[in-house]
Amino acid sequence: MIATRPAELPDDQRRAGVSKAHPRWAGIVSVVLRLLLLALAGVVVQVGWVMVWTLSYRLTHGNDFTYVYLVTQSVVWDHLRDLLALANTLAPGLEGPDGPVSLEIVVNSLVLAFVVTSVGYVAGVVLVDVGISAVRGALAVVVLFELLFQVTLFLSPGLFTTDIFSYVMYGHISAVYNLNPYIYPPNYFPGNPMLNWIHPIWWDQPSVYGPLWTNLAWVLAHLMDPLNGLTVTLDDGEVLQVGLMDQVFVYKLAMNVVQLINLALLWWLLGRLMPQRPRARLTAFTMFAWNPLMLFDTAGNAHNDALMVTLLLLGVVPLTLQRRVTNVGWAVGTFFVGLSALIKYTTCIVGLFYVVPWVRRLATWPSRIGWIGGTGLVIAATAAILFVPWWDYPRSLQPILTAADGKSWQFSNSAPDVFALEFDNKFLNKSTPAPSPDEVAYSYAELYATPTLPTVRIWTKWITRGIFALYLIWECIRLWRIAGDRRRSLIEPILEASVRAFAVLIVLVLPWVLEWYWFWPLALATLLGWRRQLSLVIVGYTLTSLPIFYVHHYWNWHMPSMLVLVYAFAPLAVPVIGWLWRLLRRARPQVPVNARLRPGLGLE
Structure with missing residues (x-):
């Protein structure tokens, strides 16, 4: 028996087959575009944090910390110089040969950086809230960018507070000196180089934190004891307190x-x-x-x-x-x-x-x-x-x-x-x-x-x-x-x-x-x-x-x-x-x- 050639499918059935494939690809493309919008909001936030990262060099509350960090971490210093050059191109006077032309331009740039992060933040939340970016994979985008933000800020060359230096110092008082941080203030230990890292208004201030934090600081100070006294001597004889930087x-x-x-x-x-x-x-x-x-x-x-x-x-x-x-x-x-x-x-x-x-x-x-x-x-x-x-x-x-x-x-x-x-x-x-x-x-x-x-x-x-x-x-x-x-x-x-x-x-x-x-x-x-x-x-x-x-x-x-x-x-x-x-x-x-x-x- 000779097999006969099957009849071709009617046009409407062929179109139906094509239409089944089309929504699948359209759906994938739509999801990708929606995730890209969320990622774009994350990029805006990251731009703001890179601005903050760069400005922290000039606005740091811990000059000694920043100096030790940048001298010992040449890769960070190289990236910072590139960003400072770019910043000066975008905002002339922000980083000249003798530093910024004024404090005002640096502070205004910091405010702008905070505004940029806020805009990206609100955009990201709203994109998810209204459903535009609330698709499969959105959680991964949020988490990945959050980790990127944390790493960026963790590696900042400058600090915008001296509280962290006080944490280290109170730990030294309790664990290294075996004294009471609620009684003995930092200026009781003029030989401790960490004293100069703390803001002067807190030199005479015993610990104001509760006992849970004081005990945690005691534990951390004991664990970090090998870092005490760790220094690096430069060719010109300058001594860098690398151990203190590591403790921070x-x-x-x-x-x-x-x-x-x-x-x-x-x-x-x-x-x-x-x-x-x-x-x-x-x-x-x-x-x-x-x-x-x-x-x-x-x-x-x-x-x-x-x-x-x-x-x-x-x-x-x-x-x-x-x-x-x-x-x-x-x-x-x-x-x-x-x-x-x-x-x-x-x-x-x-x-x-x-x-x-x-x-x-x-x-x-x-x-x-x-x-x-x-x-x-x-x-x-x-x-x-x-x-x-x-x-x-x-x-x-x-x-x-x-x-x-x-x-x-x-x-x-x-x-x-x-x-x-x-x-x-x-x-x-x-x-x-x-x-x-x-x-x-x-x-x-x-x-x-x-x-x-x-x-x-x-x-x-x-x-x-x-x-x-x-x-x-x-x-x-x-x-x-x-x-x-x-x-x-x-x-x-x-x-x-x-x-x-x-x-x-x-x-x-x-x-x-x-x-x-x-x-x-x-x-x-x-x-x-x-x-x-x-x-x-x-x-x-x-x-x-x-x-x-x-x-x-x-x-x-x-x-x-x-x-x-x-x-x-x-x-x-x-x-x-x-x-x-x-x-x-x-x-x-x-x-x-x-x-x-x-x-x-x-x-x-």
């Missing part, structure tokens, strides 16, 4: 590892809190992972607040393990929050917001006394054990108590202090003409110290603290009422209260404000998600504080006080904008974002 990098490495742990904890917690919202989970993760402030002051400057964040996040973990939090979960979570407060006391606020709803959920007074009292005893016992090696009452507590109240000169980046200065200068001393800088100490370009200012500042402190105390009472009452509904989850109300309280504490109460304090609310706000107005407010503070605070640092009293008010109030515009947006949305029909995107390409 050990602390930087430790905090970079802590940052990676924080990322892992956040990704896991977001999975527990947003199990049915993968896009929201990825957006929130990006919100934290790419945050310029978090990267700058953890990967670059190695502030120990990053470890406080780790312990705060560990405190949230037990609350997410079961639908109804057990008493053991409450106890373990409160314990980790207590450990965080043993680095810096400020996170005690979160512990308060754990205890209040927990007490409400406990049915009887015996159970309340048993569980709350028992947990308190465990935390107190842990603090006592950690403090035993350094206990010398009352001298051991004096530095921490002084830090809590603030020294007489510790006023910076505080909006209430600006108002206090305005009131004092305009009303109590309104007949006094504006003096010259040689006659009085200026706090800002237009505000100066007067004989009545100390009294005004004391009253301002007590008024703001009183307001904060009333506010905490309100938050506790609110949590107590919410906890009365046993069907309701308490995780979100606790996170909201903690984030709000941190924001009020930093903006209203603390007279000496540093930008890395915003680590505390940022980590907890991340667990609420990007689209919460409260989270956007906190992100706003992280983005405004970074450039403004460093302008204040380098310009000193020449900076106008208005910039502090911009930092304090600009992020609060977010709720106002949100309210106006809701009004506009009510006035017109809504088209969901997903309807404008190709179906099946965005994570929901």
Whole structure:
């Protein structure tokens, strides 16, 4: 039998076969383009960090560290020279034969660098949030760029803080000299070369950190003992303290590892809190992972607040393990929050917001006394054990108590202090003409110290603290009422209260404000998600504080006080904008974002 030739497929069937292949390739191309957009945002952030990396050479707070680093690491120095030449081409005068033409051009360039990182950061988060880049592979892009950012900042030739030098010095006091860092300040050891690396205002300051950090510094100092006294002698006889540089990098490495742990904890917690919202989970993760402030002051400057964040996040973990939090979960979570407060006391606020709803959920007074009292005893016992090696009452507590109240000169980046200065200068001393800088100490370009200012500042402190105390009472009452509904989850109300309280504490109460304090609310706000107005407010503070605070640092009293008010109030515009947006949305029909995107390409 002769086989017959099969008939050709009809045109419509051939077209159907082609159309099946076309969407597959179109989908792949679409995903790649969406990932490239996210990568482009990451490139913008990286450009900003390269700018910061280059400028750190001129703006470093540790001249000795930077000098030793660049002399001993010729590869880094070669790359830095190339970048400085490029920078001078783009901004003539930034790096001439005799250095920058002025400090102003360098500081302005730093502000521009922070703006560039912020633009790339916001673009990346928004691309994921609206679904454009929320596709398979987006998490890998976010993580890879985050690692690139960390490596870049870790290798910075300059440091924008001297706190890390104090960490090393307090470790030397406790481990090398076997003395009490809560009693003996750095200037007690004039022969230690690290003293000259520390900012002079901290030479007479014993340790202000909690016993957990002091013991960790003791452990690290013992581990780094072989590095003590390690030097390199140059051909001209100059001696470089290479061992001290290495110890600084050990602390930087430790905090970079802590940052990676924080990322892992956040990704896991977001999975527990947003199990049915993968896009929201990825957006929130990006919100934290790419945050310029978090990267700058953890990967670059190695502030120990990053470890406080780790312990705060560990405190949230037990609350997410079961639908109804057990008493053991409450106890373990409160314990980790207590450990965080043993680095810096400020996170005690979160512990308060754990205890209040927990007490409400406990049915009887015996159970309340048993569980709350028992947990308190465990935390107190842990603090006592950690403090035993350094206990010398009352001298051991004096530095921490002084830090809590603030020294007489510790006023910076505080909006209430600006108002206090305005009131004092305009009303109590309104007949006094504006003096010259040689006659009085200026706090800002237009505000100066007067004989009545100390009294005004004391009253301002007590008024703001009183307001904060009333506010905490309100938050506790609110949590107590919410906890009365046993069907309701308490995780979100606790996170909201903690984030709000941190924001009020930093903006209203603390007279000496540093930008890395915003680590505390940022980590907890991340667990609420990007689209919460409260989270956007906190992100706003992280983005405004970074450039403004460093302008204040380098310009000193020449900076106008208005910039502090911009930092304090600009992020609060977010709720106002949100309210106006809701009004506009009510006035017109809504088209969901997903309807404008190709179906099946965005994570929901």
